[in-house]
Amino acid sequence: MQKVAIIMGSKSDLPVMQDAIDILKEFNIEVEVDIVSAHRTPEKLFEFSKNAHSRGINVIIAGAGGAAHLPGMVASLSPLPVIGVPVKSSNSIDGWDSVLSILQMPGGVPVATVALNGAKNAGILAAQIIGATSQTVQNTILNYKESLKMKVIKSSKDLK
Secondary structure, three states: OOEEEEEEOOHHHHHHHHHHHHHHHHOOOEEEEEEOOOOOOHHHHHHHHHHOHHHOOOEEEEEEEOOOOHHHHHHHHOOOOEEEEEEOOOOOOOOHHHHHHHHOOOOOOOOEEOOOOOHHHHHHHHHHHHHOOOHHHHHHHHHHHHHHHHHHHHHHHHHO
16 A cells, blocks of 8 residues: 655644645545654654655655645655745744745755645645555545546536
C-alpha cells in the first residue's frame, strides 16, 4: 500500500490540511497525520524526516504558516519528495511570508509548493507522484480528472 505523510506545524493548520487528507482517502491512499513543529519540536522533526522513507512513506506533505520552515527542513533531511502547503495563519503577513518561505528553497533542496491553503492540490500532486509507479493510483487519477471534465461539461450545459 502506498502511504503519504501529512504533517503540519500546529493543530491550527488542520482545517487547511484536512483537504489533503480527504482527497488522499478518496483515492484510497493511506495517510499518516501528525504535528511536527520545526521550531518547537526540532528533535521530532529530525527523527521524522530522517526515518520516514524507512517506515514506508512515499511522499510527505508539510503545511506551515508564518515563517514556514517545516517543508524546507523536512526536505533537507529526507530523500522523499516533499510538497509544501503555505498556510495563512493568524501571525501571517497575508500569507506571503509562508508562500515565499516554502517557495524560495536553495538549489539542491527542492520543495514542490502549492498555492496558499492549497492542501487539496498537494494531495492530488502526491497521488500523481505515486501514480507514476502505481497503475492502480494512476487509474484513480485518470478517473478523477475525467470527473472534473464532466463537471465542467455539465455546468456548461446547465447554463444553456
